[in-house]
Amino acid sequence: MPNIIEAVKAAFNAIIDDEPKPPLNIIEASYSWLYYSIVKEAIAFEEVGLNTTSDDELKGILTDAIKMCAAHAEEIETLLRNEGVTLPPVSEPKPHTDHNDIPPGVKLTDEEITNGLAMKILAMTTKSALAAAECVRMDVGARYVQFFNEAAVFGATLKSKMRKRGWAKIPPAYNPPGT
Secondary structure (H helix, E strand, O other): OHHHHHHHHHHHHHHHHHOOOOOOOHHHHHHHHHHHHHHHHHHHHHHHHHHHOOOHHHHHHHHHHHHHHHHHHHHHHHHHHHOOOOOOOOOOOOOOOOHHHOOOOOOOOHHHHHHHHHHHHHHHHHHHHHHHHHOOOHHHHHHHHHHHHHHHHHHHHHHHHHHHHOOOOOOOOOOOOOO
């Protein structure tokens, strides 16, 4: 699978290198502003999860999520600053806290953390797919294709681990009337 992704990336880069870079249009600026907000808020949630859980596997998942989101945020922040777009207000980084210091009534469960994380990843994949489809500038669109691929792979891995651990909230089967 990585070979296909690398081939597509190489094709995009060949096109991008020859294309002049006009200023961001309003759609590209809007998607970038929104995506930056999503990943920065995801990082804040992931930090809360790290402070809350005692599960080592979940800590690893959250650490990987923070790395991915931080890389996306850094790329988008650079783009927004270079294009003169004001950054959105986002949550401050969370300081490290021992999970034993959090009262039980306030502490998120591992199931709540993973399902909240799944919703953040879903927001990232949805927004990056829309941005990739609607961006006019090839360099910006290619960046969102990369973000989509990374978030989708992470989401698939997360879903598998959630199902294995019993954290996934599975909707009931649909039984059409008359069956």
